[in-house]
Amino acid sequence: MALRPAAPRGDTRQQIQQHAITLFARAGYAGVSVRDVAAEVGISAAALYHHFPDKQALYLAAMEHAFARNESGILAALESELSPLERLNCFVTGFAALAARDEEFRKLMQRELLDGDETRLELLAGHVFRQPHAAIVALARELAPDLDPYMLADSVIGLVLFSFQTAPLRRHLAGRAERPERPERPEDIARHVMTLLARVFAHQDSP
Amino acid sequence: MALRPAAPRGDTRQQIQQHAITLFARAGYAGVSVRDVAAEVGISAAALYHHFPDKQALYLAAMEHAFARNESGILAALESELSPLERLNCFVTGFAALAARDEEFRKLMQRELLDGDETRLELLAGHVFRQPHAAIVALARELAPDLDPYMLADSVIGLVLFSFQTAPLRRHLAGRAERPERPERPEDIARHVMTLLARVFAHQDSP
DNA sequence: GTCTATAGCCTGATAGAC
DNA sequence: GTCTATCAGGCTATAGAC
Numbered sequence: 001m002a003l004r005p006a007a008p009r010g011d012t013r014q015q016i017q018q019h020a021i022t023l024f025a026r027a028g029y030a031g032v033s034v035r036d037v038a039a040e041v042g043i044s045a046a047a048l049y050h051h052f053p054d055k056q057a058l059y060l061a062a063m064e065h066a067f068a069r070n071e072s073g074i075l076a077a078l079e080s081e082l083s084p085l086e087r088l089n090c091f092v093t094g095f096a097a098l099a100a101r102d103e104e105f106r107k108l109m110q111r112e113l114l115d116g117d118e119t120r121l122e123l124l125a126g127h128v129f130r131q132p133h134a135a136i137v138a139l140a141r142e143l144a145p146d147l148d149p150y151m152l153a154d155s156v157i158g159l160v161l162f163s164f165q166t167a168p169l170r171r172h173l174a175g176r177a178e179r180p181e182r183p184e185r186p187e188d189i190a191r192h193v194m195t196l197l198a199r200v201f202a203h204q205d206s207p
Numbered sequence: 208m209a210l211r212p213a214a215p216r217g218d219t220r221q222q223i224q225q226h227a228i229t230l231f232a233r234a235g236y237a238g239v240s241v242r243d244v245a246a247e248v249g250i251s252a253a254a255l256y257h258h259f260p261d262k263q264a265l266y267l268a269a270m271e272h273a274f275a276r277n278e279s280g281i282l283a284a285l286e287s288e289l290s291p292l293e294r295l296n297c298f299v300t301g302f303a304a305l306a307a308r309d310e311e312f313r314k315l316m317q318r319e320l321l322d323g324d325e326t327r328l329e330l331l332a333g334h335v336f337r338q339p340h341a342a343i344v345a346l347a348r349e350l351a352p353d354l355d356p357y358m359l360a361d362s363v364i365g366l367v368l369f370s371f372q373t374a375p376l377r378r379h380l381a382g383r384a385e386r387p388e389r390p391e392r393p394e395d396i397a398r399h400v401m402t403l404l405a406r407v408f409a410h411q412d413s414p
Numbered sequence: 415g416t417c418t419a420t421a422g423c424c425t426g427a428t429a430g431a432c
Numbered sequence: 433g434t435c436t437a438t439c440a441g442g443c444t445a446t447a448g449a450c
Contacts, residue, residue, distance in 0.1 A: 012415080012416095027237065027322070028235060028237060028238075028321075028322070029238075030234065030235060030237040030238035031235075031236075031237035031238075031322075033442075033443065033444085034443080034444065034445085035442085035443080035444090043415090043416070043417090044416070044417060044418080045444085045445085046416075046417070046418080046419095046445085046446080046447095047415065047416050047417070049444090049445065049446080050415060050416075051415090053445095054444075054445075055444070055445090107321060110317065110320075110321055110372075111321065113317075113372050113373065113375060113376065114235075114314060114317055114318065114321075115234075115235070115238075116375065121375055121376055121379050122379050124376065124379075125376055125379035125380055126379075129376060129379075129380055130379070130380055133380050134380075147399075147402065147403075148399060150381065151370070151395075151396075151399045152399075152403075154369060154370055154373055155366055155369070155370075155399070155400075155403060157369070157373075158365055158366060158368075158369025158370070158372075158373070159362055159365060159366065159369075161365075161369065162361060162362070162364070162365025162366075162368065162369055163358070163361055163362075163365070165317075165320050165365075166320065166361055166364075166365070168320060168323065168328055169320065169328055169331065169332055169336060172328050172329050172331075172332035172333075172336075172337070173332055173336055173337055173340050173341075174357065188358075189358070192354075192355060192358045192359075192362070193362075195354065196354075196359075196362060196403075196407050199406060199407045199410035200403050200406045200407060202410060203406035203409060203410060219433080219434095240424075240425060240426080241425080241426065241427085242424085242425080242426090250433090250434070250435090251434070251435060251436080252426085252427085253427085253428080253429095253434075253435070253436080253437095254433065254434045254435070256426090256427065256428080257433060257434075258433090261426075261427075262425095262426065262427090
């Protein structure tokens with residue numbers, strides 16, 4: 001230790017990626033300039049171009065980094081030995097926690113759904129959605145064989161994510177007096193979603 | 208008639224708004240230049256500035272136009288004299304049809320949820336969400352008094368919208384062989400959502 | 415690996431003729 | 433109401449010194 005001056009290592013590239021994630025999540029691809037990212041890192045734009053060939057490559061690398069850092073956590077909950085409903089609960093709880101914890105990740109997903117070309121959608125699918133989605137489809141088949149498992153899987157993910165998407169709109173919707181100022185805790189969202197889903201699955205068990 | 212040359216009236220302003228909606232929905236505020244809009248309309252950028260003081264005002268006017276043109280349709284379904292569940296069904300069906308019919312409108316909503324400042328979120332809430340949301344909250348209170356009506360209202364809207372949001376991701380998710388090529392008809396989405404919700408509400412009626 | 419400097423283009427916005 | 437011409441500044445990306 002103490003061999004290196006003060007802060008940085010040879011990881012300028014990773015630092016750039018990290019700041020790029022922050023800015024791209026906040027303002028989107030077109031809303032962020034290469035200069036913006038460089039300034040945030042504390043280097044010149046020319047220096048940044050030493051690490052990435054162009055803006056597109058920087059963006060792609062940032063996305064890959066943002067998606068990869070959440071890859072492991074999502075799937076784990078779905079692979080345990082618990083009962084189907086308990087596995088679903090683990091996923092919903094974990095996914096809500098993730099969406100709350102890594103807002104940049106969530107916003108980048110939303111932006112890709114709007115702007116992503118085939119390359120970037122494939123990146124998003126491969127790193128984030130494909131495996132959990134398949135696992136939830138399988139779960140859906142077990143829990144509600146009479147429903148379309150694909151649509152149901154979409155719905156599960158959508159129920160969790162939409163609560164976060166609409167968060168900025170909330171205070172414009174309710175009468176402030178009537179609506180208590182809720183901090184939108186991810187546990188509350190997860191519990192709500194699981195309440196709905198439990199009823200959906202319970203229905204056919206006692207028709 | 209035949210008093211006017213060929214096509215245009217004094218509605219250049221509206222034509223600009225219409226093309227602005229198209230472009231802003233496709234690429235977002237930062238991704239569209241004033242020149243882009245002008246070119247699409249077939250006039251110069253300077254001419255456009257005769258109708259709007261600056262880009263921001265153009266964007267706001269375009270949003271207002273896009274939101275206002277869908278204002279009336281959304282609420283109607285919720286105000287009929289049908290039973291609560293039937294009213295909900297009318298809303299879900301109508302909202303899904305709207306989301307499918309006016310993709311620009313849907314994308315602009317998504318973009319505002321990501322980028323909207325307080326002014327623009329208030330615009331979105333006032334024109335699109337406030338009244339239907341309140342009506343669904345009231346419906347939720349009737350149909351499931353033991354659930355949080357606000358979260359439930361969010362969930363209803365989210366269930367419908369998320370299916371459209373994730374549409375571009377679909378073909379990257381499923382094994383093509385396993386997954387039939389579905390054109391994602393809004394009726395199918397509405398029926399699926401209502402199947403889920405009917406089970407949610409049925410549960411307490413026969414516990 | 416970082417800098418300054420700069421090329422070449424695009425941007426929002428304006429001036430003034432018609 | 434529309435145009436051409438233009439401004440000042442920002443953009444991506446590169447060149448070349450250190």
